[in-house]
Amino acid sequence: MSQMPPANSAFEIASVLVVVQASLSFVAGLSALPFGLVEPGFRVLGVLTLLIAAAMFWLARGLRRGRRWAWGWLVTLEVVSLAITALLSLLPIGTMRGPVPLLVNLVIPLSVLVLLAAGSGDRPAQPGPAEPA
Amino acid sequence: MYDIAADHAPALSAAIVLVVFLWVFLRVMRLLAASGAALPTRVTAAFDRAPALTKLAAVLMLLSGAIHLALVRGHDGITGILFIIDGVGFIGLGIAAFITSWWRRLAMLWLTATIAAYIVWVIAGWETPDQVGIACKLIELVALGLVMRLNHPTRRTWPRRIWRATALPLISIVMTFGIWVGGLAHPDALHAHAGAVLQPVNAVATPEQGAAAARLLADTKVSLTRYGDPAVAIAAGYEPGPVSDADPLLHFQNPANAHAILDPNRPQALVYARTPSGLRLVGAMYQMPKVGQWGPDPGGPLTQWHQHEGICFSPFGFEFSFETPFWTCSVGSTSGTTAPMLHVWIIDNGKSGPFAAELDKAVQRELARRS
Numbered sequence A: 001m002s003q004m005p006p007a008n009s010a011f012e013i014a015s016v017l018v019v020v021q022a023s024l025s026f027v028a029g030l031s032a033l034p035f036g037l038v039e040p041g042f043r044v045l046g047v048l049t050l051l052i053a054a055a056m057f058w059l060a061r062g063l064r065r066g067r068r069w070a071w072g073w074l075v076t077l078e079v080v081s082l083a084i085t086a087l088l089s090l091l092p093i094g095t096m097r098g099p100v101p102l103l104v105n106l107v108i109p110l111s112v113l114v115l116l117a118a119g120s121g122d123r124p125a126q127p128g129p130a131e132p133a
Numbered sequence B: 001m002y003d004i005a006a007d008h009a010p011a012l013s014a015a016i017v018l019v020v021f022l023w024v025f026l027r028v029m030r031l032l033a034a035s036g037a038a039l040p041t042r043v044t045a046a047f048d049r050a051p052a053l054t055k056l057a058a059v060l061m062l063l064s065g066a067i068h069l070a071l072v073r074g075h076d077g078i079t080g081i082l083f084i085i086d087g088v089g090f091i092g093l094g095i096a097a098f099i100t101s102w103w104r105r106l107a108m109l110w111l112t113a114t115i116a117a118y119i120v121w122v123i124a125g126w127e128t129p130d131q132v133g134i135a136c137k138l139i140e141l142v143a144l145g146l147v148m149r150l151n152h153p154t155r156r157t158w159p160r161r162i163w164r165a166t167a168l169p170l171i172s173i174v175m176t177f178g179i180w181v182g183g184l185a186h187p188d189a190l191h192a193h194a195g196a197v198l199q200p201v202n203a204v205a206t207p208e209q210g211a212a213a214a215r216l217l218a219d220t221k222v223s224l225t226r227y228g229d230p231a232v233a234i235a236a237g238y239e240p241g242p243v244s245d246a247d248p249l250l251h252f253q254n255p256a257n258a259h260a261i262l263d264p265n266r267p268q269a270l271v272y273a274r275t276p277s278g279l280r281l282v283g284a285m286y287q288m289p290k291v292g293q294w295g296p297d298p299g300g301p302l303t304q305w306h307q308h309e310g311i312c313f314s315p316f317g318f319e320f321s322f323e324t325p326f327w328t329c330s331v332g333s334t335s336g337t338t339a340p341m342l343h344v345w346i347i348d349n350g351k352s353g354p355f356a357a358e359l360d361k362a363v364q365r366e367l368a369r370r371s
Helices: A006-036 A040-064 A068-090 A099-122 B006-034 B038-049 B052-074 B077-099 B103-124 B131-150 B158-185 B207-227 B230-235 B361-369
Strands: B196-198 B249-253 B269-275 B278-287 B306-308 B311-314 B319-322 B334-336 B341-345
Touching: A006 A040, A006 A099, A006 B052, A006 B131, A006 B158, A006 B319, A040 A068, A040 B311, A040 B319, A068 A099, A099 B131, B006 B038, B006 B052, B006 B131, B038 B077, B052 B077, B052 B103, B052 B131, B077 B103, B103 B131, B103 B158, B131 B158, B207 B230, B207 B278, B207 B341, B230 B249, B249 B278, B269 B361, B306 B341
Parallel strands: none
Antiparallel strands: B196 B306, B249 B269, B269 B278, B278 B341, B311 B319, B311 B334
């Protein structure tokens, strides 16, 4: 069984959750593209979403390697994501109906934030050379 | 778009019960271990020794196992048998994670096979995707990601690296498209265009319902005669909605009528078609004040309300795309469900009829040609 120090484990779990988030964003970006054929707005949003998903994959990789910038960007992203979710939940548009939106929009971002906070104590001070993935 | 199937609801309770049970179980084991009992000491030691990734992966597999077992009752035949095998397998793997070293590869295979089987079942129409099923696959996806991180290959070849980097996104994409294909191949009778979910109604209209529907149509036509000129509608408080190249119709909404219920004198919106010769009034849209609150349908199946679910709205005018089964939209757009609505078309709406959820495509083409 592979043993890891607790702080690394927190980042490892967070990075897996971020990869799942990035995958779901990637799918959302892809699914918007066909609509972009007739809707110019979704052309832009679809491409933007794919770029953000790619950035999230990169951030997850950076987090696994203990990069400080990845930690900072992810905290910002998750806080923004949770804030938007909270705002949308206040609107009467049925944004959070059922377990799936609850997991995707609330539980996963919140878990990532908690894990990032839990692992932050042992975060490397320098963006030094990467350990092998 | 994806609700919770009635026979799947117990699975949610099972998941909550399992989490509470695991917490209580660990507390009891720790208490017994503190008093020197041999087995609880071994159990807590095995748990404490396991890395956090293993613990979480095990809990997620136990959750999936409990959900599968809770679903057996509503699934007959081969699906029910597979649910038992799957549930027992996941529970076995969840326990094996703490006491064996060989569980990881088997867990990866088991998780991948379960997700693949779900996609096959959905595409074949043997299972209808709902929120419990999709949430369960999400749990398995995270568990798979964790197990993959735990599995450190001895040989770091490029194919292995590429597989580790792309497996989760690939599975997410395949799962999403599989669920969509299943939805398209086996449409629900209560689903219409653009994520519109129809109000459940009786199959055949009674003569009274037919008369009531005709009355609603006539009253709406009379009421709308004054709004032929859009300027009159604007003066009466109707505000034109955003224009989209993708939608030949333009809705003028009147916020003052938001709380009127199916009142022909106070429809929530007027619908104009954009024709080469300008805007032409084609119908009214009645809308209920709240999401999920179906309106009165005097005409029964003839005046069936609908609400749009699983739609991503963008701020760039009246544009929309489909939400993924994971309830995600592209950045900048938001998932939304509209309050139930009923359209009444005051022009001949062809085969679709005067209360159809959308203006008939042939009528739309005719309007676009007409000058």
